[in-house]
Amino acid sequence: MWKSGVAALLAAVVMNPCLAQADEFEQGMSTMWEVLWHQSGTPTRLVRWEQDIKVRIFGVNVNAHKQHTLQALRDAGIEAGVKVIDVSDRADAAQVANVSIEITPDNMLEDNQPCVTYLNFQTETRIDSAAMQMRNRDAWRCAYHESMHVMGVRGHPAGKTVLSYFPAKVDGLMPLDKAMLRAWYSPRMRGGMTPFEVLPVLADELVGTMPDKDKAAQARDRFFARTIDQMQAFADGKGDVPMIVKRSGKSTDEGIRFGRMEMSYFLGIAYLEGATVQQDPNQAVRWLQRAATLGSRTAQARLGAATAR
Known part of the structure; x- marks a missing residue:
């Protein structure tokens, strides 16, 4: 019975390409939403670069990994419109670089964390600097994943993206990654935007990739309505974080409590x-x-402005 049901579904998809496109768009929308969540269980604001990236790559076996790592960052920079400059060979590289990438020995970092990126910013609007670490044996498969994080895209969504915990591709950006970066660095975006301000821009970029844009726009609007309902429940203490965040195993009670406060403000x-x-x-x-x-002190300030209107 199960096999025949699957066969019927596959046949329906083959006979009706619109069904496959609808599923692809729905998954794409979910991915765009999930990328706006930190693993701790907190939704995030948009941060991005407002200056050229000057990168220093150093560490163990660096000659084996430098070109691939640099290419990954440059590929991300091309989609974002951000210039990536290699300063590794400069005598003052440690001082002038605003992105440091260290290839570490295989016995460093946690067993379940072969690579990690830290974004540094004084306010959650503009990236001031970033530090990436990748274990020697994992550097090749980590490079594109971490380059997306360096560009400010912090989530670990499901779907067809190198940001996934189980990506289908690790040696290059996928179409959804490119769409994210184009939207992330589009003129419509500004640092510090809330998830509900960011989501329509991401969604419009995705709609633009679909053959039937009218149907995609309708599906987008349904996704918006459903997401708002879910997030109102989450902010009210009844709903939950996205499933992919729960599956990461890194969400915390404190992160989720903070996330409910932030989501109330974002709403x-x-x-x-x-x-x-x-x-x-x-x-x-x-x-x-x-x-x-x-x-939320930010909410207190905005509340005063809102009630004064």
Whole structure:
């Protein structure tokens, strides 16, 4: 029975390409949303570079990994429109580089974390510097994954992306990765934007890749409505973080509690600005008040501005 059901589904997909495209778009939208979540269980604001990247690559067996690692970062930079300059051979490389990439010995880092990237910023708007570490034996498969993080894309979504924990491709960016980067660094984006301000820009980039853009736009709007409902439940303490965040095993009670406060604030901004949802001043005040009650000073400030309108 199960085999015949699968066969029927596969036959339906073959006979109806629109079904496959709809599934692909739905998965793409989910990936775009999941990429806006930190593994701790907290939704994130948009951060990105506002200057050239000057990269220093050093460590063990560096000659074997330098070109591939540099190419991965340059490929990401091309999609983002950010210039990547190799300063590794300069005598003052450690001082002038704003991205440091270390190839570490195989016995360094945690067993379940072969590579890691740390973004440094004074405010959650603009990246000031970044540090990446990759174990020698894992550097080749980590390079593109970590380069996406260096560009400011912090999540680990499911789907067809090198950011996935189980990517289908590790030696180059996938179409969804390129779409993310183009949207992330588009003129419509600005540092510090909330997930509900970022999501429509990501979604429009994805819609633009679909053959039937009208149907894709309709599916996008349904996804927006469903996501808003889910996040209102999450902010209210009833819903949960995306499943891929739970599966990472790195979400914490503290991260999720902070995430509920942040999501309340993000919902308030969404209703205040009409981002992902229609403007609704009453809903904006409701969610900003909830975020302020949970301890968000940013919400307290915005609440005063919202009620003064």
